[in-house]
Amino acid sequence: MAFIRSDAMSVEFPLYHVGARSLKKRLLAGSSARLRDEANRIVVSALRDLSFAIGPGERVALVGSNGAGKTTLLRCLAGIYEPVRGRLEMQGTVGALIDPAAGMDQEATGRENIVLRGMFLGRSPAECEAMADEAGAFSGLGEFLDVPVRTYSAGMGIRLAFAAATLMSPQILLMDEWFLAGDADFMVRATERLERLVSDAQILVLASHDNAVVRRWCTRVIRMEGGRIVSDLPVAEHFAG
Amino acid sequence: MGYSAAMQREMPTGADHYVRDAADPRMLxxxxxxxxxxxxxxxxxxALAWLDTRNRYRGSVFGPFWLTFSTAVMIGGLGLLYSTLLKLDLRxxxxxxxxxxxxxNMIGQIAGEACLTFTNAEAIIRQMRLPYAVHVLRIVxxxxxxxxxxxxxxxxxxLLCGRLPGPEALLALPGLLVLGTCALAGALLLGMLCARFRDIPPIVTNVMQLAFFMSPVxxxxxxxxxxQKWLVLNPFYVVMEVVxxxxVEGGAPASIWAAAILFTAALVAVSALFFVRFRARLAFWI
Structure with a gap:
């Protein structure tokens, strides 16, 4: 059975882009004891001491303001960032829908992108072709499926991304709320597909700002602030409080 | 736990059990x-490498064969000039x-692109867990x-010069293997260094330019x-010479082979040490 267990997990980002990254600074810093790394390195504590356990059947919403650490936590659960302190243990296959456009090649056609996505998941070419047909039919892109993605409208891009991203059926589904964009007609079909995806998954972790979405999809709400968990309640109690 | 079991866990999907404990990093x-x-x-x-190749030459009639043409022109022009300057028989x-x-061209291009191994793959790295080695293979x-x-x-x-090599030319194949190993290790090492220190790519460009003139190209x-005896210390020369x-010369001396293999082993070792130590940090550097 799928589960997620996090014990005092912390993640810190060194912010190199702010100016500590250059080799010159590094070399100059090496020559003086006072200008060491600590002095000019800006470290952001993205996640601090997170302890929680999620069992099979749970649908968890991560809520909190921008910068609370929701997406970073999703990335940790997806295995992209590894904890700097503490421990993370997960059981079950993981599927992450974090950024719709990521991994899309703008110059390649929609079909090629879906095949590529299949290969990212380690599928065989034959399986990938079958996936492309299925995703093509689902996305309703028609003949646009064989045109480079850079010519797509924003809505078409989201439809393709959604179709490609939902080709898997993971036991643990990690999702950012981007899927809410898209035209109404598509959303009807998308909701159907999402429902199937979610019901097939044993665990859903969803980062969201939208209370309606949280009420509709989730059973438990973890509220984060400044990288910490401030409350962890069943959905009814969360909204009651 | 044996390696095979450890590797099982590293599958991008299908890995059922995932543990990351900062107190027990199991780096190796x-x-x-x-x-x-x-x-x-x-x-x-x-597939990604093909896509890159196609995208780079999208819309051009001759595509990657432009590279062939420009190399051909370069060989013709430089051949005439330098055979005169160096007083060598053109044939x-x-x-x-x-x-x-x-x-x-191959070595220089790999060195240049190796710097972008991971920074160019940022969108993919931040979206899904994929072995970093995929990005290295893609570049190579x-x-x-x-x-x-x-x-x-x-x-x-x-053919034009009437100098078809004999069967000893097959020794170029192990030579290519040495070159390929260097490319893999170099792309991994430079890719990591350049992700961490954004000043490295211009340094690499300069080093490669200097190396072009300092090496017998x-x-x-x-x-x-x-x-000539000092040339064996030039890693670019020895790795190029084993191919x-x-x-061209019916084989490379044993000292060149030894130097090339030694240099490759050193590069692989340094690159492996870096990767083992900093693999988990790479996602934060991008």
């Missing part, structure tokens, strides 16, 4: 698992120059595809006279 087995996972996904890396010099230039495959477009030129020049090593020697 996870680095090995990453490499094994990258090899399993080599078809993906190959003797041209095969040497053709192989040299094509190999150097892409450069192999691009080099393959120039290889026919070598045979053309050999345009000029033959014999021209150095007494100084060029068998094709």
């Amino acid at each position: 087995s996870r680095a090995l698992g990453d490499l094994a996972g990258g090899w399993r996904l080599r078809r993906l890396a190959w 003797e010099y041209l095969p040497f120059l053709a192989v040299s230039l094509i190999l150097w 495959f892409r450069n192999a595809i691009s080099a393959a477009h120039s290889l026919p030129l070598i045979f053309l020049v050999f 345009l000029w033959k090593p014999e021209l150095l006279g007494e100084g 060029r020697g068998p094709l």
Whole structure:
């Protein structure tokens, strides 16, 4: 059975882009004891001491303001960032829908992108072709499926991304709320597909700002602030409080 | 726990059990698992390399063969000029120059692109867990595809000059293996260094430019006279020579082979040490 267990997990980002990254600074810093790394390195504590356990059947919403650490936590659960302190243990296959456009090649056609996505998941070419047909039919892109993605409208891009991203059926589904964009007609079909995806998954972790979405999809709400968990309640109690 | 079990866990999907404990980082087995996972996904890396090649030349009629043309013009022009300057017989010099230039283009291009191995893959790295080795394979495959477009030129020049090599030319194959190993290790190491320190790419460009003139690419090593014995310390030269020697001079001396293998082993070792130590940090550097 799928589960997620996090014990005092912390993640810190060194912010190199702010100016500590250059080799010159590094070399100059090496020559003086006072200008060491600590002095000019800006470290952001993205996640601090997170302890929680999620069992099979749970649908968890991560809520909190921008910068609370929701997406970073999703990335940790997806295995992209590894904890700097503490421990993370997960059981079950993981599927992450974090950024719709990521991994899309703008110059390649929609079909090629879906095949590529299949290969990212380690599928065989034959399986990938079958996936492309299925995703093509689902996305309703028609003949646009064989045109480079850079010519797509924003809505078409989201439809393709959604179709490609939902080709898997993971036991643990990690999702950012981007899927809410898209035209109404598509959303009807998308909701159907999402429902199937979610019901097939044993665990859903969803980062969201939208209370309606949280009420509709989730059973438990973890509220984060400044990288910490401030409350962890069943959905009814969360909204009651 | 054995390595095979450790590698099982590194599958991008299908890995059922995932543990990351900062107090027990298991750096070595996870680095090995990453490499094994990258090899399993080599078809993906190959597909990405083809896509890169196609996108780079999108809309151009001759596509990557432009590279072949420009190399051909370069070989012709430099061949005429330098055979006169260095007072060499053109038919003797041209095969040497053709192989040299094509190999150097390959080495220089890989060194340049290696700097962007991980920074260019940022969108993918931040979206899904994929072995980092996939990005390394992608760069090396892409450069192999691009080099393959120039290889026919070598045979053309050999034919024109009436200097087809004998069976000893097959020794160029192990030479290519050495070169390929260097490319893989170099792309991994430079990719990591450049992700961490954004000043490295211009340094690499400068080093490569200097190395082009300091290494016997345009000029033959014999021209150095007494100084020739020091050439064995030039890693670019020895790695190039284990491919060029068998094709042009009927083989490379044992000292060159030894130096090339030693240098490759050192590069692999440094690159592996870096990867084992900093693999988990790479996602934060991007």
